[in-house]
Amino acid sequence: xxxxxxxxxxxxxxxxxxxxxxxxxxxxxxxxxxxxxxxxxxxxxxxxxxxxxxxxxxxxxxxxxxxxxxxxxxxxxxxxxxxxxxxxxxxxxxxxxxxxxxxxxxxxxxxxxxxxxxxxxxxxxxxxxxxxxxxxxxxxxxxxxxxxxxxxxxxxxxxxxxxxxxxxxxxxxxxxxxxxxxxxxxxxxxxxxxx
Amino acid sequence: xxxxxxxxxxxxxxxxxxxxxxxxxxxxxxxxxxxxxxxxxxxxxxxxxxxxxxxxxxxxxxxxxxxxxxxxxxxxxxxxxxxxxxxxxxxxxxxxxxxxxxxxxxxxxxxxxxxxxxxxxxxxxxxxxxxxxxxxxxxxxxxxxxxxxxxxxxxxxxxxxxxxxxxxxxxxxxxxxxxxxxxxxxxxxxxxxxx
DNA sequence: ACCTGAACACCGTTCAAGT
DNA sequence: ACCTGAACACCGTTCAAGT
Numbered sequence: 001x002x003x004x005x006x007x008x009x010x011x012x013x014x015x016x017x018x019x020x021x022x023x024x025x026x027x028x029x030x031x032x033x034x035x036x037x038x039x040x041x042x043x044x045x046x047x048x049x050x051x052x053x054x055x056x057x058x059x060x061x062x063x064x065x066x067x068x069x070x071x072x073x074x075x076x077x078x079x080x081x082x083x084x085x086x087x088x089x090x091x092x093x094x095x096x097x098x099x100x101x102x103x104x105x106x107x108x109x110x111x112x113x114x115x116x117x118x119x120x121x122x123x124x125x126x127x128x129x130x131x132x133x134x135x136x137x138x139x140x141x142x143x144x145x146x147x148x149x150x151x152x153x154x155x156x157x158x159x160x161x162x163x164x165x166x167x168x169x170x171x172x173x174x175x176x177x178x179x180x181x182x183x184x185x186x187x188x189x190x191x192x193x194x195x
Numbered sequence: 196x197x198x199x200x201x202x203x204x205x206x207x208x209x210x211x212x213x214x215x216x217x218x219x220x221x222x223x224x225x226x227x228x229x230x231x232x233x234x235x236x237x238x239x240x241x242x243x244x245x246x247x248x249x250x251x252x253x254x255x256x257x258x259x260x261x262x263x264x265x266x267x268x269x270x271x272x273x274x275x276x277x278x279x280x281x282x283x284x285x286x287x288x289x290x291x292x293x294x295x296x297x298x299x300x301x302x303x304x305x306x307x308x309x310x311x312x313x314x315x316x317x318x319x320x321x322x323x324x325x326x327x328x329x330x331x332x333x334x335x336x337x338x339x340x341x342x343x344x345x346x347x348x349x350x351x352x353x354x355x356x357x358x359x360x361x362x363x364x365x366x367x368x369x370x371x372x373x374x375x376x377x378x379x380x381x382x383x384x385x386x387x388x389x390x
Numbered sequence: 391a392c393c394t395g396a397a398c399a400c401c402g403t404t405c406a407a408g409t
Numbered sequence: 410a411c412c413t414g415a416a417c418a419c420c421g422t423t424c425a426a427g428t
Contacts, residue, residue, distance in 0.1 A: 015392085038421060051393050053422075060421065107302035110350040118356050140372075144351060145344065145381035152347025155305040156339060161313050177339075186340035193388030210411085233402060246412050248403075255402065 015047060017055050021066045028067065028104040038063075065114040071105045072117045074098055075124030084132025085191050088125065092150050092187050095121075099154040106155060122147055134194065142194045149190050153183055210242060212250050216261045223262065223299040233258075260309040266300045267312045269293055270319030279327025280386050283320065287345050287382050290316075294349040301350060317342055329389065337389045344385050348378055 013019070023044045027036045038060060042049035056062040076091035099106060109117075122143055129139035157179045208214070218239045222231045233255060237244035251257040271286035294301060304312075317338055324334035352374045 037419090039419090048394055050395080050422080050424095054392060106305045110301045110305045110353065112354060115354055115356065118351070118354065122356060141377060141380040142384060144348065144356075144372075144377055145384045148347035148351050148381065149340065149344045149385070150347065151350055152343035152345065153339065155346055155350075156313070156343050158305065159307060159310055159313065161310065161317060161339075177335075182336060182339055185336040186343065189337060189340045189388035190344070190385060191388070192390075193384035193386070195387075232400090234400090243413055245403080245405095245414080249411060 033104040068114045069117045071102045078127045103158045228299040263309045264312045266297045273322045
């Protein structure tokens with residue numbers, strides 16, 4: 001039996017920050033943020049929990065920062081042609097999908113952690129608006145308004161906020177909102193308000 | 196020395212759900228959500244941690260649900276006179292203040308917990324719009340859009356999201372946003388987009 | 391350089407016991 | 410009815426040790 005060169009003692013892929021982050025995201029998406037523990041993450045990576053600290057010296061804090069970066073850093077296409085309204089509509093739809101797909105990370109996005117995670121995304125929104133002819137000041141306002149709306153609406157969707165508790169209970173079908181349509185309608189309100 | 200009637204053995208105020216919630220909020224506001232533990236909460240109330248379970252049988256989950264309700268349930272004044280734009284502007288300013296004053300609770304608001312906590316608030320926004328003459332469908336959309344914007348923007352403010360990381364570092368004063376003005380400008384974008 | 395194993399100081403929660 | 414104290418099964422993290 002021929003030995004492969006440079007395999008480590010346990011004969012498995014070496015630990016990397018990326019593999020760690022991906023495994024963590026898989027746990028959060030599948031079991032929820034509350035079940036992401038260093039020991040469970042170690043199990044998923046077939047390694048002792050303490051091995052993770054070698055790659056993430058700041059420990060769990062750094063792990064969570066990485067999750068926020070992985071989910072929240074998704075800039076708009078600043079080189080896209082067409083009306084800025086359409087470019088931003090497409091971005092917003094994708095970003096919403098992202099947040100809903102990783103809803104367990106949303107509480108982390110709403111924290112002071114990893115302040116740089118949203119900077120690139122925000123800058124891209126401003127750039128799309130600026131290139132679309134919107135004045136500098138208005139673009140800055142619109143970028144924050146749009147990003148705020150998308151994050152906040154995603155939060156409401158995750159909560160499944162009923163229109164009216166009573167209506168949801170009594171009139172069947174009145175309480176369950178078509179969230180996709182609701183999101184796009186609200187998006188038009190926001191984009192329509194940009195002067 | 197005259198004894199007061201009906202004092203308990205330890206001579207202190209009896210534990211109530213309200214006192215527990217208020218003490219918990221004080222810990223979260225002062226030290227952060229991460230430092231809210233049942234043992235520390237017990238200390239603050241001068242009681243063993245296990246005594247709390249007698250008032251909150253579902254334990255910490257129920258405690259956190261109470262915090263969300265306490266912070267996020269703040270309906271608009273549906274009986275106020277004047278233009279609906281002004282009523283909602285006033286509500287939004289107050290609600291933003293509330294969220295920023297209790298920023299540690301924000302991650303909990305963005306969770307599936309306590310789905311009913313926002314229902315009354317959301318219903319009040321719809322009612323203000325409806326009474327202001329906005330059509331039913333548009334009012335439902337506008338209510339979600341507005342609440343989503345306020346929550347999402349508050350989240351961005353808590354993060355202190357710089358406009359542009361590079362600009363914040365190089366050009367002094369360019370990076371630090373006037374968040375109050377920014378919030379009100381975005382609010383006008385949203386309200387201006389409601390047809 | 392990279393990982394392990396034991397240990398430490400915490401958690402939330404259960405349960406029997408006290409008053 | 411209301412609270413206590415000990416106990417249990419976990420946490421994140423440090424540190425000395427292994428290879």
